[in-house]
Amino acid sequence: MIKVRVPATSANMGPGFDTLGIAFNLYNEFEFSEDTKEIKFYGFKEEYSNEDNIVYKAMKACFDKCNYKPKGLKIALIKEEIPISRGLGSSSTCIVAGLLGANQIMGNPLSIEELFKIGVEIEGHPDNIAPAFFGGMVVSIVENKNVFYNKIDVKEGISFVALIPDFELSTSLARKVLPTDVGFKEAIYNISRVSLMISAFANGKYELLKYSCKDAMHEKYRSHLIKNYDLVYSKCISLGALSCFLSGAGPTIMAIIKSNDEDIVDNIKSFFYYEDISWDVKEFCIDNWGAMVY
Template sequence: MTTLEAPPIGRSVTVKVPATSANLGPGFDTLGLALALYDDLEVTVREQPGATVEVHGIGEGEVPTDESNLVVRSIRFTLERYGVPMPGLDLVAHNSIPHGRGLGSSGAAIVSGIMAAKGLLEGIVDLDSNALLSIASELEGHPDNVAPALFGGLTIAWTAEHGPQHKKLIVHRGVSPLVCVPEHTLSTELARSLRPASVPHEDAIFNVSRSALLIAALIQSPELLHDATEDRLHQSYRASAMPDTVALVEELRAHGHAAVVSGAGPSVLVLCSDPAERLVAAELVAAHRGVAWQSLMLAVDFKGATVNLHPARPSA
């Protein structure tokens, strides 16, 4: 592979990436929704080699601030994919997406790095949507979180012979997400390890029907969301790892709200059919006995990840 020129010193980009909720009940490893809660990133090319990361908000004092940072690794991976040497970088991150809560924080970090690389490569290499999804899926391991983070809205993700694919759909304007976030975290690896190697045939058929119904409910008929979010493939198998989450989901569903585990958990996503229902659901969460939950009334993000290139700053 031919080595291309590195991004010029002083080039700066800003990136904005939404949180995501994957699975949405029956759409295991397939469906994802972008939410209006964001991580913001500024990346500037410097003369000195290496990379330093300044973190504000979520992850401050916890995540690595050197080249081992996931965002930096994602930038490096993308540049190396196209034979572009890694320049020295200064990164400033302002994070709002909770870590380890099933809201796509690792996918957002990966997408942040890839989108930063896209901006840094302006005029050197053009990264189209297929390339972005391919790189993000390779780094994340599956496309269900990175697809909505990249493209926004409701996404259906799948893998074909020619790589990961996605279809973006526009969510009905009445759909009003409520995200309930606990203080405790849950390892995605642990949650995934609790899945069985096989499931009963009738459960597979059940989820196929509910997944199809969920698409219709989200884009056209929100009144069907409660039935459409039933699941038999993964949530019950993971219940032992997040009893507080399951208890809240069951209480909300018993009152007619379309509550599901957000991603691998332990957050809960409630897909309300209108803002009034969301207020009622939030009141139930506030009165729920057990662990404390932070209720976030979020819009659906329709834009996905964005990157803006800024003029090169003059060297000091």
């Protein structure tokens, strides 16, 4: 029996659109085996218990790469902590787990780098797949169909607080509201801020996040799809958050706080209670290990 654990991820990270992501200590766990004569799904909702299941699709991509034909498969979701369609990388956990599970079944003919490339081809961009595989904060790009990445050594002193709405937001809808082109001014805005933001994470100058963790390419378009976005964002900043950003395509808003500032989390929860905003509040640490097979 093969078990795979994959962490939640948060992509885009302010100005790091489609290139910057980070892994957190929230997990989905899967179990695989090749001991049946058919494909069986366990733990998934009925609508996902078929060959359109993204875990199965990732496994098939891996098998096809190696011309391997499994006798049959048992694919089980044994632990689900990451909510679906909330901007926390749920689909990436399925892709990464499927690739690792399939590779393990075949006796590990493919390297992690090769699996990573297949995962990016499936997902279409690397910003969630990279931290899901490798953990930590990761910058990643695609160049001539090759994928390159680099982990950032994030200095201690901060925590991440996920503000998770009680509704889903499909990635396809969030993509549709984006413009097909951006102006020169917006490009310079994001390039300058993502450069400053990465340096702030690398050397611990977190006071710079107030200025650097801002975006001009996607958040202003997607925020209109999220009820109470402006209210929640501005309140977190007023309560002392270092910065906030839209997690992935949303609807989750991620706040960055100082590690020793525990009052902010309680104050956010109180604010939600009195404003009758039914969002979940979860404080995360960075997962630096990434996906694990055991």
